[in-house]
Amino acid sequence: DIQMTQSPFSLSASVGDRVTITCRASQNIDNYLNWYQQKPGKAPSLLIYLTSNLQSGVPSRFSGSGSGTDFSLTITSLHPEDFATYYCQQSYNIPWTFGQGTKVEVK
């Protein structure tokens, strides 16, 4: 199975901050990397698919980049509604696997 490792495990930030979360795959996954946001008690929602494609309705302050094994999610200016947990997921090989999550908390 492909292991997905996110960093940091958690971070504290303020509204307006630029935030970057990284995700590393244990082997090459080309660009088959997706990002999800999950708020407490809610189902996750898709933010970005295939590394850098913004899902419909997702604000442009979210962006993704990377290829091969190293990927990142950036929020250019944190909004109050962005405090949540973020997961990366590889869809290159079965089983599709997730990172352990990064919790973005209020500083």
Added chain:
Amino acid sequence: QVHLVQSGAEVRKPGASVRVSCKTSGYTFYIHGITWLRQAPGQGLEWMGWISARNGDTNYAQKLQDRFTMTTDSSTTTAYMELRGLKSDDTAVYYCARTMVIPYAVDVWGQGTTVTVSS
């Protein structure tokens, strides 16, 4: 608008089985697959498996494949999952989710079904 509506919370004893339904609407059912995932309390997301709504092809997580079954009913545009031989560590929120073709990202999620396994 696309919706996936799951059946309600379940409580089961160890060794029992549970079946969760996922009623879909708002899109052409056979175009997208359905992925099942779960999230244990305070934990991350675990992929359980994927089923094609077009032809019923399936992929299962190896650790579950002996006791986990996914099906679809195109007449009612509903997907089902059944987990047998329940253990306490099967306690989780179970999600169905529509799956995009090729990127295999899950783009629309059900609301989740809490399954509690307790003696």
